[in-house]
Amino acid sequence: xxxxISHSPFGIDMRIHLRVxxxxxxxxxxxxxxxxxxxxxxxxxxxxxxxxxNEGLIKKGDDPIAFDSDCREGxxxxxxxxxxxxxxxxxRATTVCQLHMRSFRDGDTITLEPxxxxxxxxxxxxxxxxxxxxxxxQAGGYTSVNVGGAQDxxxxxxxxxxxxxxxxxxxxxxxxxxxxxxxxASAALFTSAKVSHLALLPQGQVERASRVxxxxxxxxxxxxxxxxxxxxxxxxxxxxxxxxxIARMNREYVRAxxxxxx
Amino acid sequence: MTLDSKVPGGPLADKWDRHKFESKLVxxxxxxxxxxxxxxxxxxxxxxxxxxxxxxxxxxxxxxxxSPRRAHSIAAQGGINAAKNYQxxxxxxxxxxxxxxxxxxxxxxxxxxxxxxxxxxNIIDQCVAQGVPFxxxxxxxxxxxxxxxxxVSRTFYARGQTGQQLLLGAYQSMMRQVEKGTVAMFPNRExxxxxxxxxxxxxxxxxxxxxxxxxxxxxxxxxxxxxGYGTAYYLSTNAVxxxxxxxxxxxxxxxxxxxxxxxxxxPTCIPVSGTHQSKLTLMSESxxxxxxxxxxxxxxxxxxxxxxxxxxxxxxxxxxxxSFGNLVPRDVASRNAKGVCDExxxxxxxxxxxxLDFADAIKRLGREVIAGRYGNLFDMYRKxxxxxxYQIPMRIYPxxxxxxxxxxxxxxLMSNIPGLHVLGEANFSDHGANRLGASALMQGLxxxxxxxxxxxxxxxxxxxxxxxxxxxxxxxxAESSVQQRLDAMLRVKGSDTxxxxxxxxxxxxxxxxxxxxxxxxLRKALTIIPQLRDRFWQNLSVPGDPNxxxxxxxxxxxxxxxxxxxEVLALDALHRTESCGGHFREESQTPDGEALRDDANFSxxxxxxxxxxxxxxxxxxxxxxxxxxxxxxxxxx
Numbered sequence: 001x002x003x004x005i006s007h008s009p010f011g012i013d014m015r016i017h018l019r020v021x022x023x024x025x026x027x028x029x030x031x032x033x034x035x036x037x038x039x040x041x042x043x044x045x046x047x048x049x050x051x052x053x054n055e056g057l058i059k060k061g062d063d064p065i066a067f068d069s070d071c072r073e074g075x076x077x078x079x080x081x082x083x084x085x086x087x088x089x090x091x092r093a094t095t096v097c098q099l100h101m102r103s104f105r106d107g108d109t110i111t112l113e114p115x116x117x118x119x120x121x122x123x124x125x126x127x128x129x130x131x132x133x134x135x136x137x138q139a140g141g142y143t144s145v146n147v148g149g150a151q152d153x154x155x156x157x158x159x160x161x162x163x164x165x166x167x168x169x170x171x172x173x174x175x176x177x178x179x180x181x182x183x184x185a186s187a188a189l190f191t192s193a194k195v196s197h198l199a200l201l202p203q204g205q206v207e208r209a210s211r212v213x214x215x216x217x218x219x220x221x222x223x224x225x226x227x228x229x230x231x232x233x234x235x236x237x238x239x240x241x242x243x244x245x246i247a248r249m250n251r252e253y254v255r256a257x258x259x260x261x262x
Numbered sequence: 263m264t265l266d267s268k269v270p271g272g273p274l275a276d277k278w279d280r281h282k283f284e285s286k287l288v289x290x291x292x293x294x295x296x297x298x299x300x301x302x303x304x305x306x307x308x309x310x311x312x313x314x315x316x317x318x319x320x321x322x323x324x325x326x327x328x329s330p331r332r333a334h335s336i337a338a339q340g341g342i343n344a345a346k347n348y349q350x351x352x353x354x355x356x357x358x359x360x361x362x363x364x365x366x367x368x369x370x371x372x373x374x375x376x377x378x379x380x381x382x383x384n385i386i387d388q389c390v391a392q393g394v395p396f397x398x399x400x401x402x403x404x405x406x407x408x409x410x411x412x413x414v415s416r417t418f419y420a421r422g423q424t425g426q427q428l429l430l431g432a433y434q435s436m437m438r439q440v441e442k443g444t445v446a447m448f449p450n451r452e453x454x455x456x457x458x459x460x461x462x463x464x465x466x467x468x469x470x471x472x473x474x475x476x477x478x479x480x481x482x483x484x485x486x487x488x489x490g491y492g493t494a495y496y497l498s499t500n501a502v503x504x505x506x507x508x509x510x511x512x513x514x515x516x517x518x519x520x521x522x523x524x525x526x527x528x529p530t531c532i533p534v535s536g537t538h539q540s541k542l543t544l545m546s547e548s549x550x551x552x553x554x555x556x557x558x559x560x561x562x563x564x565x566x567x568x569x570x571x572x573x574x575x576x577x578x579x580x581x582x583x584x585s586f587g588n589l590v591p592r593d594v595a596s597r598n599a600k601g602v603c604d605e606x607x608x609x610x611x612x613x614x615x616x617x618l619d620f621a622d623a624i625k626r627l628g629r630e631v632i633a634g635r636y637g638n639l640f641d642m643y644r645k646x647x648x649x650x651x652y653q654i655p656m657r658i659y660p661x662x663x664x665x666x667x668x669x670x671x672x673x674x675l676m677s678n679i680p681g682l683h684v685l686g687e688a689n690f691s692d693h694g695a696n697r698l699g700a701s702a703l704m705q706g707l708x709x710x711x712x713x714x715x716x717x718x719x720x721x722x723x724x725x726x727x728x729x730x731x732x733x734x735x736x737x738x739x740a741e742s743s744v745q746q747r748l749d750a751m752l753r754v755k756g757s758d759t760x761x762x763x764x765x766x767x768x769x770x771x772x773x774x775x776x777x778x779x780x781x782x783x784l785r786k787a788l789t790i791i792p793q794l795r796d797r798f799w800q801n802l803s804v805p806g807d808p809n810x811x812x813x814x815x816x817x818x819x820x821x822x823x824x825x826x827x828x829e830v831l832a833l834d835a836l837h838r839t840e841s842c843g844g845h846f847r848e849e850s851q852t853p854d855g856e857a858l859r860d861d862a863n864f865s866x867x868x869x870x871x872x873x874x875x876x877x878x879x880x881x882x883x884x885x886x887x888x889x890x891x892x893x894x895x896x897x898x899x
Contacts, residue, residue: 025810043535051540051761054814058759063806064814068328070501072541073642075426076332091645098645123472124811131449134329138441142434143393147313147711150384150391154348157402167395167420170427174331203393 014040014106016049020065021113022125030122032111042102046089047072047079049101066125074098074238077173080180081126082113087177087236095175095238115176117185119223132222133174133190139218140211141194143203156202169196171239178233178241184225189233191219192249193241199252209256216253265518265869265884268672269373274890275355278377281673282716286723293318294444296722299466299481301453301508303330305425305703306686307487308432309710315439317715322479323436324451324468326503326816331433334489334501335706338425339546339639341409341417342389342703344382349406353414355379360891361412362701365591366666366694367843367859368893369524369867371886373673374691381712382704386418388711392431395420408589409548409699417700422546422638428703432710451477452816453508454747455740456484456515456682459730463681467740469748471816474809476741478732482722483681485714486512487706490665490687492525494824494831495776496768498662499531499544505820506827509669509688513827517677518869518882520670520690522827523835523845526697527777528663529595532646533615542661543646545618545639547699550588552623552632553656555579555595557616561606567617567655578602586898593696593844593857594898596660600777601855603659610657619655660777664702666693666844667834670869670884674717675709678869680725683718685709690867695843751818752808756801760818763798767791767824775832780848784836788829792876795825830870830879837881840864852895861893 016037023030037053044052047069054064069079074095081096083089089099104110112126120128158166170193178189195212198204204211220226227246234243270281288296296319300311303325311323325333345358358379363370386404390396396418397405406415420427439445450471457465457478465480491506492498513519530545556577558570578598580587590598599616602608609615624632629652633640640651647657668690675683675691686706693701730736770790774783798821806812840860841850850858865886870879 024807041536041538044538045540048538048540052538055759055761058803058805058814059757061755061803061805066811066813070327070332070503071334071337072502073337073543075337075423076334076501078327078332094645098642100645100648102648127811130328134331134437134440134447134449137434138437142438143391144438145388145391145435146316147309147388147435147715150387153346153386153390153396154403156390158398159402160398160400163395163398166393167427170395170420170430171423173426174329197395198393201393201395203391 012042013038014042014101014104016040016101016104017109018053019109019111020125022065023122024124026121026123040101042100044101045072045097046099046101047097066127068127069097072097075173077175080115080175080177082115082180084111087115087180088238093238093240115180117179117224119185119187120176120179128176130174130176132224133176133187135222136187136191136215136218137194140207140214141198143198144207158202162200166197166200169193169200169241169245172241173239175238177236177238179224181232181236182225183230183232184228186227187219187224188227188246188249189237189241189243191215192245195249195252196245199248208252209259212249212252213256216249265670265678265882266672267371267884268674269371270673274372274376277373278380285716285720288719288723290318294320296320297322297481298483298485298718299324299479300485300487301466302333302487302489302688303433303436304333304335304487304489304686305429305432305706306688306710307333307485308429308436309707310485310487310685310714311445312432312435312439313711313715314718315436315442315444318444321439321445322448322481323445324448324453324466326450326452326471328449330436330447330449331430333429334504335429335703336426337501338703339422339544340548341407341419341424341700342385342428343409343416343700344386344418344704345379345416346383346386348404349415351414353416357414358382358416362692362698363694363891364896365696365698367696367857367896368694368861368865368888368891369521369842369886370692370694372888372890377713378692378705378708381708384712385704385707389428389431392435394427394431397421407548407551412698419548422636425703428707432707454511454744454819456512457736457740458515458679459734459736460728461680462727463679464730465732465737467737467744469744472811474812476744478737478741480730480732480737482727483683483718485683485685486669486688487685487710488688490668491522491827492662492665494767494828495662495771496765497534497539497542497772499528499542502541505823507820507823510823510827512669512677512679512682514872515679516872517679517682518670518871519667519830520867520869521667521695521834522831522870523775523838524666524695524843525662526592526664526666526844527596527660529592529599529660530618530658531661532643533610533612533657533659543642544661544663545643545656545658547592549618549636549639552635553588553618553620554622555588555616555618557602557607557609567609567619576602576607583898590898591696591698596777597846599660615657615659617655618658620651621655624652664697666690666695666697670867674720675713676717676721681721683714685714695845748808748815748819750799751802751804751815751822754799754802754804757803758797758801759803760814760821763794763802764821764824767794767828770794771828771831775835778846778848779835781836784832787832788836791825791828791832798822798825826875833879834868834870838864838868857896859893859895865893
């Protein structure tokens with residue numbers, strides 16, 4: 001099937017062949033279906049190209065391709081699928097909503113598949129259920145401070161380099177690319193980013209030991225695999241979260257065993 | 263109906279303390295007997311859910327996303343204001359209050375704004391205690407920057423990801439309550455109706471977006487924290503799933519919609535590049551701290567920017583507003599960008615853009631400092647446009663960003679429907695006709711962490727609740743009306759996609775209810791909108807299974823609501839013949855083209871009551887009384 005009209009102001013349109021994973025429901029069988037997107041402008045984002053394909057499908061009365069997206073500026077973490085086997089596609093440090101068609105060539109054939117992991121069941125087509133991430137945070141990814149009792153913000157001094165390091169970890173958007181890229185489907189990068197963010201800061205010290213144990217336990221219970229230090233997660237992470245976080249989480253976990261009264 | 267704002271008596275600075283003391287309380291042991299529905303999990307919704315959960319209420323939280331952490335508050339870049347005066351530069355609660363009232367062009371309620379300024383300091387304390395990584399100085403103290411429209415440095419920030427970090431703080435607090443069992447989380451749910459029993463908001467009907475099932479949820483109070491309506495314009499800086507549906511459904515059930523014509527058009531967005539475009543990307547306003555805005559002096563000067571010498575450039579904001587320069591408030595900056603483009607001096611292929619130039623700042627401070635301040639924004643710009651802003655000036659153009667209008671609420675954040683509370687961007691309360699930069703995050707968290715815990719207790723503690731189980735007739739009626747509407751959309755089987763109709767509506771709103779409005783244009787919009795609505799119901803196409811994930815069906819329902827809402831938006835703009843803040847009526851301007859208010863006739867909030875589709879809504883006025891700030895012509899010269 002081919003869709004599209006010219007969307008490029010300069011007429012440098014591309015034709016893109018797509019092979020897309022279509023799966024009607026969590027329990028039905030899926031398959032790769034071929035589509036052709038015509039009139040693709042290099043300035044289009046990847047998702048805008050899919051919008052055009054979907055417009056064509058709707059007009060024909062067919063079910064459009066289901067994919068998730070929201071902010072379309074790379075911060076909400078909603079979008080993401082595998083493009084030719086790579087989470088979020090070929091561009092480093094880029095979510096799929098920020099990937100533009102100028103990264104591809106006229107005539108390219110591109111295969112799109114959902115994140116594949118036991119802990120992320122497929123809902124439909126390219127959409128998966130990432131609720132397990134929320135449950136990992138629920139296990140301890142916070143400081144237990146109720147509203148109302150906080151001291152003056154400047155009473156807590158934090159060295160700038162420490163703060164910057166914590167911010168690097170806190171930048172995770174929970175998109176799930178790390179899990180999709182990992183051969184063990186481990187969520188170690190996601191979990192360790194939150195463990196690190198809070199372990200590095202003074203505010204996180206009180207629950208430092210109990211937090212890491214609770215979060216790692218929940219991670220395992222959700223069906224994510226173990227980390228075997230391949231580094232694939234770091235390579236696809238749109239926010240460039242470093243695997244140093246995983247090393248820190250492992251240290252924190254060992255340290256927790258030595259802390260009394262956690 | 264008279265609108266009672268319920269502003270407490272006494273001096274401005276004492277009102278909130280006095281109100282808290284006079285408010286009813288709910289005994290800790292009784293709180294779990296009260297169920298509170300919270301729709302939306304952005305800053306307002308997540309902070310309300312966590313604080314009410316901590317207090318012991320039985321909270322049910324709903325969001326359309328797969329996770330509460332994805333709410334669009336996450337995309338806010340620049341920062342959050344607070345009157346901490348950590349920089350010793352003359353800030354105070356009084357000054358933040360004054361700046362916000364003035365910035366809102368004297369169309370906000372004084373008592374609400376003062377409370378916001380007072381509570382702003384507590385927000386920062388709470389967020390830091392949660393571990394929000396705000397930027398720090400080398401000595402370990404918090405850093406601040408100045409932000410559009412302010413002459414003091416009161417903005418706290420976390421790189422260009424302030425909204426993300428604040429939302430994660432609130433989300434994490436909420437997830438802690440989920441673990442404790444005080445908050446029940448319902449993701450992938452869209453509220454499609456409000457249920458009113460005996461005049462009180464007692465529940466919602468929502469659709470499970472994964473299974474298509476309609477669900478009934480009952481409660482003692484309903485909190486709408488569902489954001490603004492900027493996506494009515496199709497192209498905006500909002501997330502593509504942000505929508506007006508929950509607020510509009512509540513409006514159809516009787517909640518008044520106030521000041522919908524107050525829309526904020528943000529001056530620094532990446533210009534439109536083609537018809538395929540699905541959204542516009544904001545470049546944080548903080549860029550104007552170091553970037554200089556200019557266009558060529560002569561119309562149709564198509565030379566590349568580097569080849570245009572200084573003497574042929576017009577730094578028009580610095581020229582026209584010497585004391586604020588590039589930091590004038592958003593409405594002023596946007597209108598001026600449109601002005602120079604209308605004169606044919608716009609740049610880029612479309613001629614609908616101005617330059618934001620960092621060459622001087624890079625020369626003065628070095629590339630490294632600029633990268634430290636704006637690195638992620640520069641990267642984002644380069645990814646989208648394929649141009650390097652370290653070398654070539656950015657091209658920017660205004661886009662719909664935030665909506666100051668929203669459901670009418672009193673001082674307690676309660677709408678005219680008892681029990682229906684509205685928080686954050688979804689209400690109309692604190693920003694008047696124009697919002698200052700870094701004030702949205704402040705308001706969302708203020709409402710959720712520090713206002714609603716008191717005002718909701720006051721409502722619950724002082725109200726009798728007759729039985730209203732989910733098999734009550736009101737639930738039956740609401741669910742069947744939702745079902746009928748869904749069936750009607752599926753029945754059409756035409757050939758227009760929701761996106762197509764949405765895009766056309768957006769173009770009409772942008773052209774006639776956009777940056778500058780006039781009588782003839784608004785009347786034209788009011789004739790086109792009903793035609794588009796008719797087309798929707800005659801020629802819509804929604805294929806696929808309604809009992810499964812069906813994003814096109816969700817989208818169609820939202821577009822149906824935009825097509826009803828847009829009429830009130832245009833009507834409000836038509837009725838308000840003055841200019842104020844983000845609402846610029848061409849008929850009402852000063853000799854030098856600035857917005858000219860008409861306080862004698864329009865010093866009120868316009869709250870519209872639904873009377874039927876295509877029927878003229880009824881106008882209710884809440885007069886604005888300024889006891890502490892004397893309204894004056896806003897000047898940033």
